[in-house]
Amino acid sequence: MAAQNEKLRVVVVGGVAGGASAAARVKRLNENADVVVFEKGSDVSFSNCGLPYYLSGTVEDSEDLIMMTPAAFRKKHDIDVRVHSEVVSIDREKKTVTVRSTETGETYEQPYDKLVLSPGANPIVPPALKGADRENVFTIRNVRDIVALKTFLDKPETKRVFVVGGGFIGIEAAENLQLAGKDVTLAELSGQILQPFDEDMVQILHKELDDHGVKLLLHTNVQAITEQGVTVERNGAQETYSADAVVLAIGVFPETKLAAAAGLEIGKTGAIHVNENYQTNDPDIYAVGDAIEVYDPQTHVWRKLALAGPAQFEARAAADHICGITSPNHGFAGALCLRVFGQNVAAVGISEALAARSGLHADSVLIFPGDKVGIMPDWHYMSLKLIFERPTGLILGAQAIGEGDVVGRMNVIAAMIRMHATVYDLKDMTLCYSPVYSTAKDPVNQAALVAINVLEGQLRQVHVSEVRSLVESGAYIVDVREEGEYAEGHLVGSHNIPLTQLRARMEEIPKDVPVYLHCRSSQRSYYALCCLRGHGYHNLTNISGSFLGISLYEYFHDKSEGRKPIVTAYNFD
Numbered sequence: 023m024a025a026q027n028e029k030l031r032v033v034v035v036g037g038v039a040g041g042a043s044a045a046a047r048v049k050r051l052n053e054n055a056d057v058v059v060f061e062k063g064s065d066v067s068f069s070n071c072g073l074p075y076y077l078s079g080t081v082e083d084s085e086d087l088i089m090m091t092p093a094a095f096r097k098k099h100d101i102d103v104r105v106h107s108e109v110v111s112i113d114r115e116k117k118t119v120t121v122r123s124t125e126t127g128e129t130y131e132q133p134y135d136k137l138v139l140s141p142g143a144n145p146i147v148p149p150a151l152k153g154a155d156r157e158n159v160f161t162i163r164n165v166r167d168i169v170a171l172k173t174f175l176d177k178p179e180t181k182r183v184f185v186v187g188g189g190f191i192g193i194e195a196a197e198n199l200q201l202a203g204k205d206v207t208l209a210e211l212s213g214q215i216l217q218p219f220d221e222d223m224v225q226i227l228h229k230e231l232d233d234h235g236v237k238l239l240l241h242t243n244v245q246a247i248t249e250q251g252v253t254v255e256r257n258g259a260q261e262t263y264s265a266d267a268v269v270l271a272i273g274v275f276p277e278t279k280l281a282a283a284a285g286l287e288i289g290k291t292g293a294i295h296v297n298e299n300y301q302t303n304d305p306d307i308y309a310v311g312d313a314i315e316v317y318d319p320q321t322h323v324w325r326k327l328a329l330a331g332p333a334q335f336e337a338r339a340a341a342d343h344i345c346g347i348t349s350p351n352h353g354f355a356g357a358l359c360l361r362v363f364g365q366n367v368a369a370v371g372i373s374e375a376l377a378a379r380s381g382l383h384a385d386s387v388l389i390f391p392g393d394k395v396g397i398m399p400d401w402h403y404m405s406l407k408l409i410f411e412r413p414t415g416l417i418l419g420a421q422a423i424g425e426g427d428v429v430g431r432m433n434v435i436a437a438m439i440r441m442h443a444t445v446y447d448l449k450d451m452t453l454c455y456s457p458v459y460s461t462a463k464d465p466v467n468q469a470a471l472v473a474i475n476v477l478e479g480q481l482r483q484v485h486v487s488e489v490r491s492l493v494e495s496g497a498y499i500v501d502v503r504e505e506g507e508y509a510e511g512h513l514v515g516s517h518n519i520p521l522t523q524l525r526a527r528m529e530e531i532p533k534d535v536p537v538y539l540h541c542r543s544s545q546r547s548y549y550a551l552c553c554l555r556g557h558g559y560h561n562l563t564n565i566s567g568s569f570l571g572i573s574l575y576e577y578f579h580d581k582s583e584g585r586k587p588i589v590t591a592y593n594f595d
């Protein structure tokens with residue numbers, strides 16, 4: 023560590039997000055520092071996350087994507103930013119970097135006292151993918167990429183676009199391409215989009231994409247891009263889809279060549295390994311951003327986390343340490359959000375699937391609360407899944423989807439995870455209330471209450487993913503919605519005994535078999551369960567998510583797989 027205001031030469035490799043933040047922070051802490059930033063591209067400090075929105079015109083001018091120019095860095099921070107400048111090697115003994123101009127090919131050496139690596143990550147282009155080098159094939163990583171794609175899309179003959187990859191960039195690209203009036207097909211190798219989310223939650227988004235005209239192909243392996251289109255392997259057969267343009271959004275891999283060549287440690291994840299101060303195995307070389315692996319305090323493993331927020335936190339911490347300030351490093355649980363057409367989508371912490379793979383004893387609840395009081399004209403329901411540890415109730419993660427404010431709810435849970443809180447703590451969180459903003463018991467409070475009922479044995483539940491097997495096995499299922507609701511769509515073979523008639527018709531329900539209850543969103547069925555338990559029924563199970571959750575879960579499965587529905591009609595209201 024160096025002292026503040028000590029004469030110091032700091033070289034930063036990479037001028038986006040982490041690199042730009044580290045450079046600016048060093049200069050704020052040490053006015054005497056000589057800070058030089060090298061960026062091999064043409065732009066620094068651009069809105070990487072905003073790139074897809076240029077395709078639809080949501081961002082009208084590509085120049086608006088650029089947050090800071092080299093001239094502005096010099097004027098505002100007295101930082102020397104050099105674009106079209108690629109650092110090609112590091113001499114750790116001499117403490118110099120070799121820089122090559124991407125315009126002239128000329129090279130020179132630049133000395134440093136402290137070096138910060140923020141090279142980012144590169145788009146994945148599978149070497150075996152034939153035709154990936156065709157002129158109509160694009161990736162999205164920087165402003166030049168998105169301008170080139172938009173220019174190609176603006177040609178009158180470009181009507182059909184094939185997007186490969188169902189991660190964040192792929193989903194945002196597909197949405198904005200569809201909004202731009204293109205015929206969009208989205209192919210994903212796995213059985214779901216957006217891997218950080220659980221499979222039961224993403225079914226809502228599968229439906230949303232389908233509803234807006236995006237042709238979604240799951241379990242699809244893209245094999246070749248030809249003049250005729252895109253050839254894929256799907257359901258054991260080869261298919262070809264016409265495409266005027268192809269967007270590869272398969273994911274990214276950390277840029278580690280420079281670090282590896284210099285003898286810096288690469289972790290098991292394939293990213294640069296750093297310590298708690300973001301130092302590499304060379305104490306004078308730091309690394310931040312998409313190129314590094316970070317510690318996950320929930321699973322207790324190192325993982326890659328390519329998110330802009332953590333990159334900036336990492337950059338600040340590295341800069342602080344360079345200037346003699348040590349900040350505690352608590353790792354990153356991860357929080358993310360996006361929009362998928364009319365749905366706002368957010369998640370924090372770990373998914374139930376990741377918890378299971380990590381050996382954690384996790385459980386979850388799924389609720390469909392209103393985002394505000396129902397009398398408000400802009401009321402919407404949301405789906406909210408809360409993941410917690412058994413038996414402690416420790417909050418592990420959450421996911422939410424809806425037209426209203428799901429991001430604010432996930433931010434609350436993000437804070438709770440950071441404080442190692444339990445569902446009991448979440449239950450007691452006092453949050454702002456007004457009918458125009460929320461409900462008296464906020465959705466996050468409601469989710470905690472349901473989780474506590476599960477933990478304390480007051481509520482036994484099955485998840486929506488288990489309902490098909492119940493129906494197909496002839497399980498005794500009671501639908502406690504009103505008769506009119508039942509008539510509009512119900513589970514095949516279910517029995518309709520409305521909650522309002524339950525006490526008068528209780529003798530219709532057998533006591534010698536397991537009984538499964540549901541309503542629209544699980545609240546009335548929970549009331550029914552409590553009532554039946556009070557009358558001597560013991561083998562009772564509530565269907566988490568109830569008919570709304572079942573409909574959302576089953577719909578796209580049924581449509582895309584051609585399977586026989588277990589409902590007489592879906593209900594999404």
